[in-house]
Amino acid sequence: MKGIVLQSPVGTQVTIGGRQYLYFGGTDYLGMANRSELREGAIQAIESYGISSSASRTSTGTTELHLELEQAISGFAGTAGAVLLSAGYLGMHALLSGLVEREEPLLLQQDAHSSIKEAAVAWCGNRREFDIHDLGTLRKALGDLPASGGRVILAGEGVSPLYGTIFPLNDILELLGERNVLVLVDDAHGFGVLGDQGRGTLEYHGCGREDVVFCSTLSKAFGSFGGCVPASSGVIEKIRRRSSIYHCATPPPAPLSGAALAAIRYVADNPAIIKRLKENAGLLKNGLAALGLPADNPEVPIAPVCPGRVKDLDKVSGRLFEDGILAPFSRYPGSPEGGMIRIVVTAAHSKEQIETLLAALRKFL
Ligand SMILES: Cc1ncc(COP(=O)(O)O)c(C=O)c1O
Structure with a gap:
């Protein structure tokens, strides 16, 4: 399958090359994008x-719409406030540049998204990596730090974009113990998805600690565009004051801010959509388990099919495509050697659509 070029909006079906396909990719988890x-x-x-406010937030680029959107984000997240950012990709940049000093030690999730790793390189001079799948590596990284008693920063991602793995926040906090810490979570794939209210990975773990802060995006579950940091007033004030990512960049354009505001209001007024997403995720994972495929994290709508029992995944994805199903083969950074199929269900998929996918997988695997 060559590069995919869409000729339609994103939804449970997309048009490619004039033909309609059932779509099981992307990040439109709540089916909001269209x-x-x-x-x-x-x-x-x-x-x-109009289109853009054409100026940065601290000059003349703030509109009432941006303030309204920040209020809606914090209302949804249950935080005192929120900062809007020009893109989700800038979330960890805003957290590290706003809240952390360059010399403070950073413990960084080894396989984190490029946005997190690049932010770490840009803003932190003293980095050590750990593996969320082997927290012995975190214990070791902690042991390697000088026993100065200073604050330790830890950064990772709430839900892994490719594998759907949930950040083991409580195990990590237990391991960090009584230390002075600041834990920063990029919850791009958890916000709007995890937790009964869809507040994300922190809600999933029942975590309300002041020293755990997250950023996210409006481009995935909320179907629009732009980044955000929902947080306490102290965190918001620091980011607004210290982060050039916030005050030297034009905020998201009006149409995308308006769409994001509508999305947040829709989800807040229709919480059943979060439940629906979890039901669809469970349906997919149960079906994959019945096919003998790994199906961890039943509440996450991302299912990786990696090389192993199944060979030639690009050909499997190609056969699905011939059958009218787009479950994209991916070589996104962080995919296993040989690539993977990343399957995503959204709240908008019907039971029949998910069953069609599972039946096709049964045929081609
Ligand atoms: C963990 C993580 N952070 C940030 C981003 C970037 O967000 P956006 O595409 O909304 O800029 C992604 C995108 O996939 C991501 O997976």
């Missing part, structure tokens, strides 16, 4: 604010 509420939110925002 909802009429978001389109209307975008159109209204264009009518009120």
Whole structure:
């Protein structure tokens, strides 16, 4: 299968090369990206604010819409406030540049997303990596730190984009014990997905600690674009004051801010959508388990099919495609040698659509 070029909006079905396909990829977890509420939110925002505010937040780029969106984000997340960022990719940049000193030791999740690793290189001079699958490596990294008693920073991702692994936050906090820490979680794939209210990985773990802070994106579960840090007033104030990522960049354009605001309001008013996503994730994972495939993290809508029992995954993905199903073969950074199929279900998929996928996998695996 060559590079995929969409000729339609993202949804449970997409058009490619003039043909419709059932779609099981991407990150539109709540099925919001093409909802009429978001389109209307975008159109209204264009009518009120045009396209872009064409200036950074601390000069003249802040509109009432940006403030309204920040309020909606914090309302949804259950935090005192929120900072809006120009992209989800900048989330860890904002956290590290706003909250951390360059010389403070950083313990970094080894296989984290490039945005987290690049932010670590940019903002932290004293880094050690650990493996979330082997917390002995974290114990060792901690042991290697000078016993100065200073603060330790730890950074990782709430849900891994490729494998759907959930950050073992409570085990990590237990291991960190009484130390003075600041734990930073990029929850791009957990916000709007995990937890009964969809507040993300921290809610999933029942964590309300002040020294655990997260960033996320509006481009995945919320179907729009832009980054955010929902947090306490102290954290928000520091990021606004110290981070050039915040105050030297133009905020998300009006239509995308309007769409994001509509998305957050929709999810807050329709919490059943979060439950629906979990049901669909469970349906997919049960079906994969019945096919003898790994199906960990039943509440996460991401299912990796990696080389192992199944060979030639690119050919499997190709056969699915011929059958009218797009379950993309991926060589995204961090995929295993030989690539993988990354299957995603959304809250918008019907039971029948998921069963069609499982039946096709049964045929081709
Ligand atoms: C963990 C993580 N952080 C940040 C991003 C980037 O977010 P955005 O695409 O909304 O800029 C991604 C994108 O896949 C991601 O997986």
